[in-house]
Amino acid sequence: MSKDAFCNMISVSEPGPGDGGNTGSWRVVRPVIDTEKCIPAKTGKPSCFNCWLYCPDAVVTKTIPPTIDYTYCKGCGICAEECPAGAITMVAEASFTKEEK
Ligand code: SF4
Ligand code: SF4
DSSP, X not given: OOHHHHHXXXXXXXXXXXXXXXXXXXXXXXXXXXXXXXXXXXXXXXXXXXXHHHOTTOOBOSSSSOOBOTTTOOOOOHHHHHOTTOOEEEEEGGGSOTTTO
C-alpha cells in the first residue's frame, strides 16, 4: 500500500468544546489567570500558550492574554500544572459571587 493511500485511512479527531452542553457546571474549582505573571500578557508577545496547548477541553484561547471559556472548563487543573510561570491559580467556585460566576 502506498503511503498516500495509508494516510487517507487515518482518522483524526480534534478536541472541541461542549457537545454535552454546559459541562462547566460540574466544576468545583476554576482556573484564574494572573496577567501580571502570564508570559504573553506581560511581554505582549505570542509565546508559551501551554494552557491553550494542554487544555483537554480546548477552552483556552491562544490570545494575549489567554482567556478561558468557563461554560465548558471542567476545572481539571491541567492548565495550572503546565503553566511555567505559575500564573494560573485554581480557586474554589464557592468563593465567587453569583455575578462573578
Ligand atoms: S501557560 Fe501560563 S504563562 Fe503560558 S500563556 Fe498560559 S497562563 Fe500565560
Ligand atoms: S482547568 Fe482544565 S478544562 Fe479548565 S481551562 Fe484548565 S485545562 Fe482546560
